[in-house]
Amino acid sequence: MGGSVGLKGTDGQLWKRAVELGAGPVTPERTREFLGRIRNRNRFDLLVAPGRMGELYAPKSSQVVGKTGEKTTAEDTKRIAREMVSRGAALLIFVGGDGTARDVHDAVNRQVPVVAVPAGVKVFSAVFAVSARAAAELVDVFLEGSELEEQEVLDIDEGAFRENRLASKLYGYLRTPRAPSFLQRGKECSRSDAASLESKEVLAAFVARSMKRGSLYLLGPGTTVKAITDSMGVPKTLLGVDAMVGGRPVGVDLNEKGILKLMDSYEVTKLIVTPIGGNGFLFGRGNRQFTPEVLRRVGREGITVVATRDKLQRLEALRVDTGDFALDQTFSDYIGVIVGDNERIKMEVRC
């Protein structure tokens, strides 16, 4: 729930801060969308966690498992997951981010297959579906007798993440239905070899030269976007959203509110983003400050995508999962990605 307010996670006590900043939970919408999209709905019984952990959004016929207090914790997730398995659950479904995936891993490991519905700020593990709709497809695939395969769960260091560093290590594996087109791949770290750095410098210089003086530029996370500000001698929050006008910073580590306020002051807003290496997400992973409202106001024509050739060539397609499917569909076409000086690769965008 912390993404739109610029927090880089809600683990531990950070959710309180997210609420103070005006964030609403994204899980209810995701859960409803997911449940509503399962085709074989009458072929299984649903066990759900109590209250906001599931019961509130599930059909009335669902059986509630376990109890929780007013505030729920990771321990609740683990205990209830174990209880569901002990009651014979054939498939465990969870809605959340990498932290939830780790809790589920701790609780049940590979005892039962899982379907992971993406809804957190950090959703970098390969175990997650590409969207709530894709998660529903995975349930159907499972019900139709799919084989299973193991997918990675990553351990992202939250402290490092908030300090502008992305540090991750393999935490373990969970089993999912085998349907690669519905699963996101894990994030690949950006390359730092000489060729890759040179390639970033060339495209960064090209983009910097193309920037118009009077426009507001919103710069998304990632080392490729940071290369643009580096080429201009301007600092950049590596894992956050900064804003620039006329080559000068006008906003640092912005949340949705800050972005919208800045947009009110400028006639033209441009947004520069780079897809996540390995899974190709443009929006909906790691940059939830770019909410559907921000994206609608910027418009598709105001979005510039940059990436190194090497990163793009390892991707099957680009992806969007903003939580607003109608908006996502407006991106479902080909988009030109700047990869060098006067060089673009047009990539398919899927949602």
Place this chain on the structure above:
Amino acid sequence: MSEGIELDLNEMPYPPPENVIQAARDSLEYLNRYTELSAIRRIRELLADYAGVAAEQIVIGPGSDLLLREIVLCFAAGRKAVMASPTFLPTVQVARRFAAQLVSIRLSQPEFSLAKEPLLEELTEPSLVIIDNPNNPTGRLLLDRETVENILDMPDTLLVVDEAYFEFSGLTFAELVAEHANLALARTLDKAFGLAGARIGYLIAGQTFLDAFSTSFAFLPQPSLQAATEALLHPGYMWKNVQSIMHERERLCRELEILGAVVFQSSTNFLLVRSKTPSLADELRDRGVLVMDVSNQLGPGFIRLAVGTPEDNDAFIRAYRSIMERKGQETIYE
């Protein structure tokens, strides 16, 4: 020649027949002389006859890759170059260096098709479109006649179709060249004719391209020219080899699929294979089989291999199987 099974360069595994070798050998005693104009004229006529076009439309050169390079050098400076991605890398590299702009349309996975609309949208300014059909390294046919005509109808657009693997795909747009000045097809005798070492390429060129090439004249090496002439006089040997390769290609596909590999449908003499083993090309090389690692174009686990002789293919399968067995029951990407 290097040791091992060479399946990395999409070559024909069968050597030229004795009459072709003899023709090249006979020409050696005239190496002190430039190639006679009549020999050049002769091969243009033979190529025209083979392609079903007029001899005036044939431009010959030392390999279709160099002819493609010449086209980029002639036309791309004031134009946007539009290509597929992935595609034949040397052409991309020269376009990146010399074109006013380079736009590549990423092929849509998993079937590796070329989306028409994103391509046509780019042709609103002077453009040079270069598409390999079938595509290298995927082996897929990317263009149909309607798409070709759509591209040719765009204003100030030149289209070059690389038909290096025409004999395997059976699809050509040669019949469109006479009426479209802005179309050229690039072909080669390197692949189906098995004359990679002779380096004979040719264009079936529309008038715009013919004008650009009117001042260049390729005095191709005598042995190459004589070998190519002899091969064109007796194309039956080539067609027999093409049939054998296509037969073997289907057998290789089946065997690889039994071993759990993902093999992509091919209209060429090579196969694109995806495995979950990122180091597959290296591991095959350690077992004496050379294949092309195309992970830099398509991501980890992709290799491209030429279809070899039945013995070459058996050796490849044995090597592949031993790698998979060593890794246990390998799970392969879908």
